[in-house]
Amino acid sequence: MGSLIADENRQRALDANVPTGALRVLGERIDAQCESGEGWTVDGLKVIRAGTGALMNMSLSFEPIQKALLESSALATIVQILDAKDVKTAIYVPGSWTDDEEEQENIEMGSMIVGWAMNILEDVLEDDKSSFPAASLPAFISPLLTRPSAPSTTPSPLTSSDVDLLTSLASLFEALSLASPSIKHAIAFSLYRPFEQLSVSDDTVLGQLFSFIEFASTPTAWKTSEEVEGEKVFGLIKSCVVRGVVDAPNDDEVMKKIMGDEDGIAIGKSWVVEQLVEWVRKYGGEEGREDLLVAATHMLAALGRSDEHCVTLVRHYQLVEPLAELLVAKVAAQLSGTGKPGEVTQTLFGVVSLLRHLAIPQMNKGELGANGIVQAVVPLLDTKFDVVAPLQNAVVGLLKHLTAGNVPNSLHFLTAIPSGSPSALDAILAITSRTDDVRLRSEATRSLVNVVRSFFSEPSPDVDSNGGEEESLKRRGRPLVIKPKVGEALSEMVRLSGKYPLLVNEGIVGLTLLAGSGGAGALMVLDALFHSHAPKSPPPSEASTDEASPPTADVHLSTSSDMLVSWLDLAASNKLATSPTQTTGVRPEMVGNACALIMTTSKGATSAGAETGKLEELRKKVETPLREVVQREAEESVLGGSARRALEAVSGP
Numbered sequence: 001m002g003s004l005i006a007d008e009n010r011q012r013a014l015d016a017n018v019p020t021g022a023l024r025v026l027g028e029r030i031d032a033q034c035e036s037g038e039g040w041t042v043d044g045l046k047v048i049r050a051g052t053g054a055l056m057n058m059s060l061s062f063e064p065i066q067k068a069l070l071e072s073s074a075l076a077t078i079v080q081i082l083d084a085k086d087v088k089t090a091i092y093v094p095g096s097w098t099d100d101e102e103e104q105e106n107i108e109m110g111s112m113i114v115g116w117a118m119n120i121l122e123d124v125l126e127d128d129k130s131s132f133p134a135a136s137l138p139a140f141i142s143p144l145l146t147r148p149s150a151p152s153t154t155p156s157p158l159t160s161s162d163v164d165l166l167t168s169l170a171s172l173f174e175a176l177s178l179a180s181p182s183i184k185h186a187i188a189f190s191l192y193r194p195f196e197q198l199s200v201s202d203d204t205v206l207g208q209l210f211s212f213i214e215f216a217s218t219p220t221a222w223k224t225s226e227e228v229e230g231e232k233v234f235g236l237i238k239s240c241v242v243r244g245v246v247d248a249p250n251d252d253e254v255m256k257k258i259m260g261d262e263d264g265i266a267i268g269k270s271w272v273v274e275q276l277v278e279w280v281r282k283y284g285g286e287e288g289r290e291d292l293l294v295a296a297t298h299m300l301a302a303l304g305r306s307d308e309h310c311v312t313l314v315r316h317y318q319l320v321e322p323l324a325e326l327l328v329a330k331v332a333a334q335l336s337g338t339g340k341p342g343e344v345t346q347t348l349f350g351v352v353s354l355l356r357h358l359a360i361p362q363m364n365k366g367e368l369g370a371n372g373i374v375q376a377v378v379p380l381l382d383t384k385f386d387v388v389a390p391l392q393n394a395v396v397g398l399l400k401h402l403t404a405g406n407v408p409n410s411l412h413f414l415t416a417i418p419s420g421s422p423s424a425l426d427a428i429l430a431i432t433s434r435t436d437d438v439r440l441r442s443e444a445t446r447s448l449v450n451v452v453r454s455f456f457s458e459p460s461p462d463v464d465s466n467g468g469e470e471e472s473l474k475r476r477g478r479p480l481v482i483k484p485k486v487g488e489a490l491s492e493m494v495r496l497s498g499k500y501p502l503l504v505n506e507g508i509v510g511l512t513l514l515a516g517s518g519g520a521g522a523l524m525v526l527d528a529l530f531h532s533h534a535p536k537s538p539p540p541s542e543a544s545t546d547e548a549s550p551p552t553a554d555v556h557l558s559t560s561s562d563m564l565v566s567w568l569d570l571a572a573s574n575k576l577a578t579s580p581t582q583t584t585g586v587r588p589e590m591v592g593n594a595c596a597l598i599m600t601t602s603k604g605a606t607s608a609g610a611e612t613g614k615l616e617e618l619r620k621k622v623e624t625p626l627r628e629v630v631q632r633e634a635e636e637s638v639l640g641g642s643a644r645r646a647l648e649a650v651s652g653p
Contacts, residue, residue: 010057010058010062010064010065011064013058013065014058014064014065014068018054018058019055019058019059019065019068019069019074020068022051022054022055023051023055023073023074023077023078025047025051026048026051026052026077026078026080026081027077027080029044029047029048030048030077030080030081030083030091033089034086034089036089037088037089038088038089039088039089039106040089040091040106040110041106042105042106042109045091045106045109045110045113046109048081048091048113049109049112049113049116052081052113052116052117052120053116055069055078055120056116056119056120059120059123059124060119060123061123066123066124069120069124070124070125070128070131071131072131072133073133075121075124075125075131075132075133075136076133076135076136078117078120078121079117079121079133079136079139079140080136080139081113081114081117082114082117082118082139082140082142082143082169083139083142084142084143084145084146085138085139085142085146085192085193087146087148090110090142090146091110091113091114092107092110092111092113092114093143093146093147093148094143094146094148094162094165094166095147095148095162095219095221096110096111096148096158097156097157097158097221107158108157108158111158111161111162111165112161114143114165115161115164115165118165118168118169121172122168122172125172125176129175129176129179129180129183130179130180130182132176132180132183134180134182134183134185134186134190135186135190137176137183137186137187137190137205138190138191138192138193138205140169140173141169141173141205141208141209143165143166143169144166144169144170144173144212144237144241145192145208145209145211145212154220154221154224155221155222155224155225155226155227156221159221159222159225159227159228160225160227160228162219162222163222163228163230163233166237167233167236167237170236170237170238170240170241170244171240173240173241173244174240174241174243174244174247176244177243177244177245177247177248178243178244178247181251181253181254184247184248184249184250184251184254185248185251185253185254186205187205187206187209187244187245187248188205188206188248188249188254188257188258188272189204189205189206189254189257190204190205190206191203191204191205192204192205192207192208206245206248206272209241209245210245210275212238212241213238213241213242213245213291213292213295214279214292216238217234218230218231218234218235219234222234235291238291239291242291242294242295245295245299246294246295246298246299246302247302248299248302249299249302249303249305250302250305252305255302255303255305255306255309258270258272258273258303259273259303259309259312261308269316269317272303273300273303273313273317274317276295276296276299276300277296277300277317277318277319277322279292279293279295279296280293280296280297280300280319280322280323280326281322284322284325284326284329285325285326285329287340288340290340290342290343290346290347293326293347293350293351294346294347294350296350297323297347297350297351297353297354298350298353298354300313300319300354301350301353301354301357304354304357304358305357307360307361310357310358310360310361310364311361311363311364313358314358314363314364314367314368315363319358320358320364320367320368320371320373321371323351323354323355323358324371324372324373324376326347326351327348327351327352327355327373327376327377328372328376330343330347330348330351331348331376331377331379331380334348334379335379344385344388344391345388345390345391348380348391349388349390349391349394352377352380352391352394352395352398353394355368355373355377355398356394356397356398356401359373359398359401359402360401362405362406365401365402365404365405365406365409366406366408366409368402368409369402369406369408369409369412370408372417373398373402374399374402374403374409374412374413374424375412375415375416375417375423375424377395377398377399377424378421378422378423378424378427380392380395381395381396381424381427381428381430381431382427383434386434386435389437389440392431392440393437393439393440393443396428396431396440396443396444396447397443399413399424399428399444399447400443400446400447400450403447403450403451403454404450404453404454405450405453405454406454407454407455407470407473407474407477408473409454410450410451410454410455410477411473411476411477412424413425413447413451414451414477414480414481424447425448425451425480425481425486428444428445428447428448428489429448429485429486429489431444432444432445432448432489432492433485433489438496441493442493442496442497442503445489445490445492445493445507446493446503446506448486448489448490448510449490449493449506449507449509449510451477451481452481452486452490452510452513452514453509453510453513454474454477455474455477455478455481456474456478456481456513456514456516456517457513478517481514482514482517482520482521482524483524484524484527484528486514486524487511487514487524487525487527487528487531488528488531490507490510490511490514490528491507491511491525491528491529491531491559491560492560493506493507494507494508494511494560494563494564495557495558495559495560495562495563497563498557498563498566501584501585501586501587501590504563504567504586504590505590505593507560508564508590508593508594508597509593511525511528511529511560511597511601512593512596512597512600512601515597515600515601515604515605516600516604518604518608519604519605519607519608519609520608521604522600522601522603522604522605522607522608522610523604523605523608523610525597525601525604525605526601526605526610526614526615526618527614528560529559529560529561529564529601529618530559530561530614530617530618531559531560532558532559561618561621561622564594564597564598564622565621565622565625567586567590567591567594568591568594568595568622568625568626568628568629568643569625569628570586570591571586571588571591571629571632571633571639571643572625572628572629572632574632576588576591588637588638588639589638589639591629591639591642591643592638592639592642592643595626595629595639595642595643595645595646596642596646598618598622598626598646598649598650599642599645599646599648599649599650601618602615602618602619602646602649602650603649615650618650619650619651622646622650623647623650623651626643626646626647626650627647629643630643630644630647
């Protein structure tokens with residue numbers, strides 16, 4: 001076999017179809033052994049060793065043969081060498097060892113062979129995971145899932161080899177899941193033992209993997225070995241398995257099939273979802289099972305990538321209550337200093353991310369709020385968690401969804417529990433003023449916009465505005481929102497978001513609603529429009545949101561009123577985005593909203609007795625660009641009418 005290391009010899013072997021012949025012999029011998037139901041003899045293993053060793057030497061760092069081995073049938077044969085589903089006919093089962101000298105030779109040779117097969121797979125699949133045959137997945141993962149009938153409890157000469165084999169296998173399993181939709185499908189729906197009568201979930205690959213995640217523990221021989229850090233390594237192996245399993249529903253077809261979709265409607269209950277929810281219920285209050293909680297929350301979040309599924313998870317699986325209990329327990333553990341390392345970045349992030357998905361459908365918002373979710377996440381916005389940016393981004397995203405179009409949740413946002421502790425409003429205002437994370441700041445401010453919309457937008461037609469419950473809640477909440485820091489936060493979003501008109505527009509709408517709420521709101525907004533902010537110029541590379549790109553600072557703008565003027569100048573210069581197909585740029589209706597803000601603020605502040613100097617400053621700043629817009633736009637156009645009304649408000653008819 002050594003002669004096959006030279007490239008010229010390997011090319012000759014390829015030209016003579018030696019790899020194909022070796023694969024054929026391996027496949028035939030393994031098939032025959034499986035049919036016999038008997039264990040391997042030394043002579044039989046020597047044949048397999050010769051063929052596997054030849055393939056390893058031929059393919060190592062030699063692209064032409066690696067390409068040949070990427071064929072689905074070739075990979076399937078190599079995976080057969082690893083197959084440990086049937087302990088009797090397996091070439092090697094990790095953990096096997098005996099003091100019987102006659103059996104030791106078989107076991108040592110089998111360990112060597114499967115190690116070589118794993119080396120071939122790693123080398124061949126390094127740059128192309130998509131070629132792996134999905135039908136071979138059960139055999140591929142079987143060494144992880146199978147235990148010998150009498151596993152060794154003391155370290156053996158093969159313990160280190162077992163660790164290397166299973167570590168490589170778990171890592172490749174994760175990589176295959178991340179890279180291949182067919183593997184995602186195989187993880188979710190393949191049968192683990194197709195030759196048996198199937199009746200329970202454990203007969204599926206996913207059921208077997210769930211059992212491994214929940215029940216598998218570090219082999220005793222690993223724990224006592226001086227050569228390996230058994231507990232640590234087994235934890236890493238399990239983490240790879242968790243990540244591979246969790247990623248499976250990120251494929252849309254897998255997600256729908258697990259949820260039992262039929263024309264977008266879930267039919268019946270899914271054993272997968274029931275198992276995941278059971279983990280949340282069973283292990284939420286138990287220390288040491290963060291692996292299960294991470295797997296459950298992240299996989300449920302992957303399954304909840306549609307509104308219909310999120311509603312199903314809340315209504316049919318009663319997921320909110322156990323999640324709320326888990327959230328409260330883990331937050332309390334962190335605050336008291338009893339939480340285990342990794343809980344913040346793993347368990348809490350998983351829980352909050354899942355809740356953020358569930359909070360998107362309007363039907364779910366009320367139940368989430370009623371279970372105390374708004375107040376429960378507030379402590380995670382404390383300065384001690386600033387080092388965990390992904391978690392805080394998930395929290396502000398959750399608050400943004402919970403408060404969108406929901407008055408009770410918006411009131412929860414303003415209410416501190418227990419009394420004296422920070423409310424969500426306090427926490428959001430604090431984080432917008434101290435963070436340099438552009439995504440975090442913009443998403444936090446958007447939650448403020450949603451609260452303002454909830455309290456100051458016109459009531460729904462089916463709500464009794466005189467005595468309805470929702471209107472009563474609005475009356476309670478409105479005075480709590482009209483705070484200078486709220487106006488300043490919205491104003492800051494307007495100032496900073498020049499490259500992202502949608503965010504500027506959101507801030508403008510929020511400020512207009514506050515200005516139209518009464519004299520106090522108008523005076524507050526007038527001050528906010530001219531509030532001079534400390535310049536912030538975060539790197540554009542940090543900018544990224546799910547619904548609208550976050551701002552990049554326009555450092556030349558010192559106040560938000562400067563942004564209003566810049567928009568009016570665009571309109572006066574005919575530089576607005578007017579085509580319906582344009583998805584970026586400032587649109588005429590956005591400039592119309594800016595005009596509405598100017599008009600509402602000017603009228604409201606004048607009626608409230610604002611200082612003449614501030615009103616004059618507003619007039620001087622916007623009067624000329626407003627006149628230019630009026631002159632350019634036809635009076636009957638929407639923008640022309642808005643600009644004319646704003647001009648009349650600041651300078652008179």
